[in-house]
Amino acid sequence: xxxxxxxxxxxxxxxxxxxxxxxxxxxxxxxxxxxxxxxxxxxxxxxxxxxxxxxxxxxxxxxxxxxxxxxxxxxxxxxxxxxxxxxxxxxxxxxxxxxxxxxxxxxxxxxxxxxxxxxxxxxxxxxxxxxxxxxxxxxxxxxxxxxxxxxxxxxxxxxxxxxxxxxxxx
Numbered sequence: 193x194x195x196x197x198x199x200x201x202x203x204x205x206x207x208x209x210x211x212x213x214x215x216x217x218x219x220x221x222x223x224x225x226x227x228x229x230x231x232x233x234x235x236x237x238x239x240x241x242x243x244x245x246x247x248x249x250x251x252x253x254x255x256x257x258x259x260x261x262x263x264x265x266x267x268x269x270x271x272x273x274x275x276x277x278x279x280x281x282x283x284x285x286x287x288x289x290x291x292x293x294x295x296x297x298x299x300x301x302x303x304x305x306x307x308x309x310x311x312x313x314x315x316x317x318x319x320x321x322x323x324x325x326x327x328x329x330x331x332x333x334x335x336x337x338x339x340x341x342x343x344x345x346x347x348x349x350x351x352x353x354x355x356x357x358x359x360x361x362x
Contacts, residue, residue: 219243220262227271234305237266241298245323249291249332260294267297272309275300280358281317284324284339292324292339299323318355322346 220240224230240259247256267275275297285293303319304310325346328339345351 219259220266223262223265223269230266230270230272233266237263238302238305241302241323244295244298245326248330249327260291263298263301264294267301270301273301273304274311275316275320276313278317278359280361281321281355282324284328284336284342286336286338289328289333289336289339292327292333295327296320296324313359314352314355317359318352321351321355 217239218236220233220236224233240263244256244259244263249256267273277293277297282293282296285296297320299322300316300320302323303316307315310316321342325339325343328336329343333339342351342354345354
């Protein structure tokens with residue numbers, strides 16, 4: 193009887209945990225219209241960015257396209273987030289790697305949202321590049337010399353200095 197009660201409690205706990213995580217893992221569904229709606233949707237934006245980073249490019253292609261479109265729309269109109277694209281920070285974006293630009297923007301946005309709307313160009317660019325590296329390493333791209341260089345710098349702990357040095361060259 194005690195075993196059955198423990199099993200029942202364990203099952204109930206698992207179901208409750210699953211339903212709670214389902215609520216917190218909600219992806220973007222629409223582009224907000226007001227500042228308040230943007231603020232309320234920030235957890236969904238972070239979930240969408242994480243989903244885009246973690247899901248292989250060849251899986252859930254239709255869902256990826258919808259989430260990419262919603263994320264770009266959200267970033268474009270967000271009142272508290274402003275992503276600056278500098279060609280020196282994104283040399284890896286070439287034909288066939290355009291999705292990495294969206295991933296870069298996502299990484300920047302996630303850093304900004306998780307750090308009190310930070311506008312630190314070094315840290316925001318670093319986060320964007322690291323997100324792009326994460327997706328590149330999962331595969332699905334032709335070999336990209338620039339991305340490999342940035343990945344190697346990141347592995348050696350030298351990527352932040354590279355970002356600083358290249359931002360100074362503006």
